[in-house]
Amino acid sequence: MSNTAAKSSNSASHSILSVAVSLPVFRLFDYLPPTGVCTDNLIPGVRLEVPFGKTKIIAYLIELKEESQLEPDKLKPALRIVDAAPLLHGYDLQLLHWASRYYHHPLGEVFKAAFPANLRKGMSAALPEAKQSAYKLTALGELIDLDTLSRSPKQSRLILAFRQHYPGILNTSDLRALDKNWRAAVTSLIGKCLLEKCASEAVAAREISESDVAEIEQPENNNRNSILLNNQQQTAVATVTAALNQFAVFLLNGITGSGKTEVYLHLIQEALSRDRQVLVLVPEINLTPQLEQRFSQRFPGKICLFHSGLTANQRQNAWVNIQQGVRKILIGTRSALFTPMHNIGLIILDEEHDTSFKQQEGFRFSARDTAIMRGKISGIPVLLGSATPSLESLYNARQQRYHELVLSERAGAATPPMLRLLDIRNKKLDSGLSAPLLAEIGKTLAQHEQVLLFLNRRGFAPTLICHGCGWVARCRSCDANLVIHSRDRCLRCHHCGKEQAIPASCPACAAKELVPAGLGTERIEQTLHGLFPGTRLVRLDRDSTRQKGSLEKYLEEINRGEAELILGTQMLAKGHHFPNVTLVAIIDVDSGLFGIDYRSSERLAQLIVQISGRAGRAAKPGQVILQTRHPDHPLLKTLISNGYRQFANSILAERQAANLPPFSYQAVLRAQASKPETVLAFLQNVMALLNLKKYPHLLMLGPVSAPMEKRAGAYRYQVLFQSNNRAHLQKILDEMAGNIDSLATVKKVRWSLDVDPVDLF
DNA sequence: AGCACGCCGACT
């Protein structure tokens, strides 16, 4: 009480509103309060509508100041205060400020990421319950002969439903259950004066009776759904439960099928019983109807989903229900991370190694790292789960920064698949397929079992090369090689998506000796058609599933057992499992083995483990064949014989032996201008300004993309900063951010700074 | 990001 009194007496003199706007500028803008409004109730975090240039926009109040740097006559008054009370709580604001600083992204843009589109446009955040409508029949509707509606079967069915339902009132969710497209029919019935909207009292009455029903059903639900935990699961649940009131990071390292989800469900129950909310983050692909069903069976009426597939209104409903604490559990993708919560008590992040937790453009951030920071700010535990944890998380666990919980027992009796290296040195290959592999494929098909082939390259061939002079087809706007697509008869850039026709002769030497080099899924598909004629083959990659719903169609075909040979990219590794697959082959493991970056080996290993999980679920254990020219590669051998965990350890040990820290951090400064000299001068100035010598471990690479060519009307260079020390990098970036604006204005350079969302600690 | 101002080629 005394707190608020002190606040308002202070703010009397603080009558300048410093706001952030959703623009790519780092500075804040100052406004006067709306005319005739007392600033006492203005608290940072509220939305304001302000005049901005010629338009008006929604801005976010950051602080109240005594005076502005600008001359008073330049200040405009804000138009209105949108929120009586801030929608973001103190912890949420702290998190957004942290993210803006840590990822060097403008504060207003970070705020934008925290609000659904409707609220960004200034819509009120009133609870959507008020919008829940209910309908009942009019007197005419009660009496009308249904035969007169014989030409509108939907409408007559609705009328019948109203008549049969006591007390004759149906609300939106009832109607949705009756018919997905109820709205059109209801609208025309209202138009015919057969149906009318109820008064709001009637709606409230219905809601009470509904919640009664839910409570009667609940105990029975729990009995049916709750599964007994094994010892490891019990330990995990008990350990996290004991820490429910403090910040701690737990790494739940559980092999496929070890029952991680059951641990999540028990912990959610624990948090709910303490009247706290829970945030569950999952990779995009995992947000399936099955997951939703499993959660809502256990926690009926308590869940909100939040992901890119929702409409603007659905997003707002979910956001507000969670923000106000009406719903208790938010399940969503990385875009759900910043949703304010009334009383958050636990964060769960499933498949923590998954790369979709990193936002790679615009506001680049790592949802995993930011979730950990959210846990720290809110003083609550964060649980990271994975069968193949990222190296950084394993490292953090080893450094005791995370507390590791292991689930090593499979719930069912399924035997793990057998991994085998197949040496293809000096072996004849047909589109990358060796004779022993082809023999195994033939054998498996003959037994009417399914085969899954993996190659992480779509298209026909990754390059078009001139046999006469060595010319290679490259993209004009990127530095990447163009990929040959045979079905669409074109060359396509997998970076920017640009297409062009396949030239008939070499543009450099005019020889008609252009040959496709390398392997892609299209090419293998073609070869397999020739080798196994009449076999039903399904190819799954971004090209074959571009049409909406076609992925689902193919997956069903596979699950029904109609598809015998399955060929595909990354897509195969995630989400779905195929019961009748007994042979998995990875056509080229070597490509992942020798990257400059250890992350390519890490991803390869994760992929092998995940894709192996697709096989051997049937009564018969599956086999996994890895084609390689390096059967003695220590990493491969470790992975095959000792598993992912040992593999990860040996990468970390290798780096330690080479005196390298486990990770490095990077940032990219991009600059562009109309003249190349301008770009260079700008970068030189920036470099001169930075005291790089202070940071011995900071590596500066650049300008990176040479030679400098004009692209899209501008010359652009980028400079890469790499460091083993995140703090050093942060300091350099701070120095830059403080000076770069003025340098750029003088030199007319456009610049942007991307901080790769690598790690937190 | 939008949006306006400004300075050079094809149009009635």
Add this chain to the structure above:
DNA sequence: GTCGGCGTGCTC
């Protein structure tokens, strides 16, 4: 003579 191209600069 203008319409409009996008390069450049600004928004409290």
